[in-house]
Amino acid sequence: MLKFTPILLALIYGLVMYRFSVWRTQAELSARSTELRDPALQPMLDRMAAALELPRVRVHLYDIEPVNGLAAPDGRIFITNGFYRKFREGEVTAEEMASVIAHELGHVALGHARRRMIDFSGQNALRTAMAMVFARLLPGIGIWIANMLTTLLAARLSRGDEYEADEYASALLIKAGIGTAAQKSLFEKLESLTSARAGVMPAWLMSHPPTKDRIAAIERHEAGWGAS
């Protein structure tokens, strides 16, 4: 029994840290966001709401600079101020903003948003818990194995999720009459933004698979659906 106590403690610690991360993330998002209301964007939201047979699609503006879109574990969708500014300044079109929102809606609809907490704020807790377990079982290399497993698990989870969210977004954009052209052009825009400002890759691209692969996957789906 005594032998298993550290493992039990590590598991409890991991769980508590996970719950705390969820709570802290939601609190941070709530404190720093307002509902995004923009007449120039509203027609896009209305078309997606109609396609989803929902009364409305609500989007929140998260007051941070990195260009990013997020789906919170409670199902709220956030667009960062940095991203929204690109739209206001005409660098990103309303259709392209809609494609990001559709992608984030996909993460919510497919249940990724909750699971993704493990990839982000929950990842450290998982790493710590596993390190405690493995350090005990395999002194020396245990921590190294825990790190590797956590990274591998997170990468696997998030990569699959991204392609699924892209596919959901394509289907929604087609149904809403917005089309997938904006979905692809946004990827390319974000990528060129990266090379223009050496080294500063938009967070939304960094956490996602390579642009070329994402566009190829979208085109594969379109061909399958007979949409292109």
Ligand SMILES: [Zn+2]
């Ligand atoms: Zn995503």
